[in-house]
Amino acid sequence: MREQLLMTPGPTPVPQEIQAVIAEPIIHHRTPEFKEIFKQVTNDLKDVFKTDNDCLLFASSGTGAMEASVVNVLSPGDKALVVQGGKFGERYYEICKAFGVDVIPLDIEWGTAPDPESIKDILSKNTGVKAVYTELCETSTATVYDIKSIGEVVSTFDAILVVDAISGLGADNLETDTWGVDIAVSGSQKALMLPPGLSLCAVSPKAWRLVKNSKLPKYYYDFNKYKKAKEKDDTPFTPAITLTIGLKKSLEIIKSKGIDNILKECADMAGTVRSAAEDLGMGLFSKAPSNALTGLEMPGGKDASLLIKAMKKRGITVAGGQGELKGKIIRIAHMGGITKKDVAGTIETLRESLKEL
Amino acid sequence: MREQLLMTPGPTPVPQEIQAVIAEPIIHHRTPEFKEIFKQVTNDLKDVFKTDNDCLLFASSGTGAMEASVVNVLSPGDKALVVQGGKFGERYYEICKAFGVDVIPLDIEWGTAPDPESIKDILSKNTGVKAVYTELCETSTATVYDIKSIGEVVSTFDAILVVDAISGLGADNLETDTWGVDIAVSGSQKALMLPPGLSLCAVSPKAWRLVKNSKLPKYYYDFNKYKKAKEKDDTPFTPAITLTIGLKKSLEIIKSKGIDNILKECADMAGTVRSAAEDLGMGLFSKAPSNALTGLEMPGGKDASLLIKAMKKRGITVAGGQGELKGKIIRIAHMGGITKKDVAGTIETLRESLKEL
Numbered sequence: 001m002r003e004q005l006l007m008t009p010g011p012t013p014v015p016q017e018i019q020a021v022i023a024e025p026i027i028h029h030r031t032p033e034f035k036e037i038f039k040q041v042t043n044d045l046k047d048v049f050k051t052d053n054d055c056l057l058f059a060s061s062g063t064g065a066m067e068a069s070v071v072n073v074l075s076p077g078d079k080a081l082v083v084q085g086g087k088f089g090e091r092y093y094e095i096c097k098a099f100g101v102d103v104i105p106l107d108i109e110w111g112t113a114p115d116p117e118s119i120k121d122i123l124s125k126n127t128g129v130k131a132v133y134t135e136l137c138e139t140s141t142a143t144v145y146d147i148k149s150i151g152e153v154v155s156t157f158d159a160i161l162v163v164d165a166i167s168g169l170g171a172d173n174l175e176t177d178t179w180g181v182d183i184a185v186s187g188s189q190k191a192l193m194l195p196p197g198l199s200l201c202a203v204s205p206k207a208w209r210l211v212k213n214s215k216l217p218k219y220y221y222d223f224n225k226y227k228k229a230k231e232k233d234d235t236p237f238t239p240a241i242t243l244t245i246g247l248k249k250s251l252e253i254i255k256s257k258g259i260d261n262i263l264k265e266c267a268d269m270a271g272t273v274r275s276a277a278e279d280l281g282m283g284l285f286s287k288a289p290s291n292a293l294t295g296l297e298m299p300g301g302k303d304a305s306l307l308i309k310a311m312k313k314r315g316i317t318v319a320g321g322q323g324e325l326k327g328k329i330i331r332i333a334h335m336g337g338i339t340k341k342d343v344a345g346t347i348e349t350l351r352e353s354l355k356e357l
Numbered sequence: 358m359r360e361q362l363l364m365t366p367g368p369t370p371v372p373q374e375i376q377a378v379i380a381e382p383i384i385h386h387r388t389p390e391f392k393e394i395f396k397q398v399t400n401d402l403k404d405v406f407k408t409d410n411d412c413l414l415f416a417s418s419g420t421g422a423m424e425a426s427v428v429n430v431l432s433p434g435d436k437a438l439v440v441q442g443g444k445f446g447e448r449y450y451e452i453c454k455a456f457g458v459d460v461i462p463l464d465i466e467w468g469t470a471p472d473p474e475s476i477k478d479i480l481s482k483n484t485g486v487k488a489v490y491t492e493l494c495e496t497s498t499a500t501v502y503d504i505k506s507i508g509e510v511v512s513t514f515d516a517i518l519v520v521d522a523i524s525g526l527g528a529d530n531l532e533t534d535t536w537g538v539d540i541a542v543s544g545s546q547k548a549l550m551l552p553p554g555l556s557l558c559a560v561s562p563k564a565w566r567l568v569k570n571s572k573l574p575k576y577y578y579d580f581n582k583y584k585k586a587k588e589k590d591d592t593p594f595t596p597a598i599t600l601t602i603g604l605k606k607s608l609e610i611i612k613s614k615g616i617d618n619i620l621k622e623c624a625d626m627a628g629t630v631r632s633a634a635e636d637l638g639m640g641l642f643s644k645a646p647s648n649a650l651t652g653l654e655m656p657g658g659k660d661a662s663l664l665i666k667a668m669k670k671r672g673i674t675v676a677g678g679q680g681e682l683k684g685k686i687i688r689i690a691h692m693g694g695i696t697k698k699d700v701a702g703t704i705e706t707l708r709e710s711l712k713e714l
Contacts, residue, residue: 011383023380026368059418061595067577098576197554197597219455220424237420240554
């Protein structure tokens with residue numbers, strides 16, 4: 001099998017200059033050198049999240065940070081609203097259930113975005129909801145949610161707004177502070193251009209007030225431990241040292257380009273994929289397509305796995321559908337280290353592979 | 358500051374051939390290529406743990422796997438015995454407390470190993486203890502515990518035996534199956550010669566029976582999810598892809614040398630450090646010294662941090678004491694990628710640095 005260009009929504013390709021710093025001789029984490037890197041990273045992340053809030057780093061994949069955003073703010077039996085419009089909304093539902101949270105699901109059709117009015121409705125009818133869990137980009141359906149409008153709704157209630165921006169951050173615009181996002185969750189292997197294994201939470205003062213009274217059990221993901229250590233540019237447990245060093249380089253690249261220019265590039269690449277798909281007779285799966293990735297329906301009900309195989313043979317790895325979408329759609333990422341040239345090559349390969357089928 | 362040789366008990370130096378595979382272009386985890394690597398790794402780990410039990414891999418640092426070994430087998434209010442003879446014993450105590458476990462601590466003097474008879478005594482007097490948590494090597498005191506004898510004691514009770522072998526595995530002998538260890542916990546950044554961010558649990562059938570009835574809440578660390586995915590050589594969440602690929606190389610190196618030869622090498626290096634220390638007027642801190650690392654007392658009550666600084670200036674990083682031992686001891690690792698030559702150089706540097714003080 002030839003070397004693959006990863007056009008998948010995580011992991012995305014890791015640029016060589018990032019690989020290079022990850023491969024340097026490892027340093028110890030309890031040293032001034034690492035503390036300096038850690039300090040810079042937690043500071044520079046604020047530009048990407050568009051926030052002044054504390055950014056906490058965990059050695060885990062994204063799901064760990066999702067769990068952290070539940071166990072640190074809720075108590076057993078607390079009410080939480082979870083938007084379920086795909087696999088990652090379902091994951092929040094499962095996490096809440098696993099920890100004994102009283103979950104009120106807002107089930108929406110896969111491929112659609114939630115209507116902020118529905119959220120308002122649920123919050124009005126159910127007093128005492130502590131938190132609203134939603135996605136920025138629901139990766140499984142390649143759908144972007146209107147967090148700005150959701151934030152406006154949630155801000156009129158006591159509930160905090162928690163947004164899973166694992167695949168969305170750095171591709172779909174997220175204005176954490178302006179939009180009133182209380183916990184923004186992300187992961188390393190998407191637009192941050194790193195291997196998986198590092199996850200993030202940006203936590204607002206409103207969320208910290210809930211942390212104070214939260215009674216769900218936690219240890220590894222205990223926000224208070226990370227906050228206390230962070231005051232000394234330190235971590236409570238051994239951090240993902242090499243990924244943190246890689247993140248420093250990643251954030252330098254992002255800073256030099258400018259986050260808004262990067263968002264625009266993702267939008268441009270998304271537009272290119274969408275118009276090419278139309279041209280190829282492939283329907284757009286999502287009613288609110290994300291700029292992080294695009295989900296395309298198979299023409300004539302063909303099996304998506306055959307198309308994925310045909311593309312892989314030609315050196316391009318794209319993702320299939322998850323859950324109920326398995327075999328029905330392909331998903332092409334356009335974020336992080338993925339370039340316009342990669343997108344053009346992928347479209348060409350898509351064309352050839354469709355012809356082969 | 359010149360490039361440092363890490364003689365620390367985690368991270369340890371990552372050999373170049375492992376760095377090289379970690380730095381290769383990243384591959385996707387839901388592919389036959391990664392599944393093959395994952396399958397080989399989970400299989401080859403058995404030789405290192407000396408077990409036929411399932412080896413589960415988590416994207417987290419070692420503390421995550423420690424938490425996993427609590428939340429998967431216990432229910433709120435369950436009794437557990439925790440051996441507290443250093444910082445990592447204390448960590449098990451804290452984790453159990455955080456999750457509402459009824460902890461019976463066995464407090465022993467730092468630097469000593471627990472007397473198996475004391476464990477027998479506690480288990481006899483407290484019926485219904487579900488699990489015994491102990492260290493193989495208590496890293497903070499550089500002390501190895503007699504797991505074989507502890508295993509003999511615990512096997513006569515219903516309790517399972519959980520051993521934190523994060524720093525011990527691959528340096529101090531661990532015979533998981535023969536000694537009756539029900540959950541053996543480890544991490545990537547010690548004798549496995551990898552960066553931190555990957556942790557492990559080898560789980561026995563006796564432990565799996567407890568998993569069935571465990572009611573502590575869990576999601577990210579839920580053993581059942583990992584076991585179910587593993588049946589298809591898969592992981593429930595995005596794994597630490599690059600570290601898993603590095604682990605394959607690491608296990609190849611270990612296999613080619615033979616685990617028992619590696620343990621002997623560590624014992625030899627430990628012996629070299631211990632006799633040199635005597636020669637230099639430094640006392641051995643531990644009454645039961647580990648082969649993973651050695652803790653040395655400062656001569657004449659001098660401040661250990663000055664010695665550490667003097668060694669760092671010469672390119673050698675050693676660790677200081679943790680908790681109550683801060684400033685009182687230095688800790689030198691001799692495991693993983695650390696060679697006899699590294700040990701010789703460290704002793705020479707230690708000699709020069711002591712002279713400078």
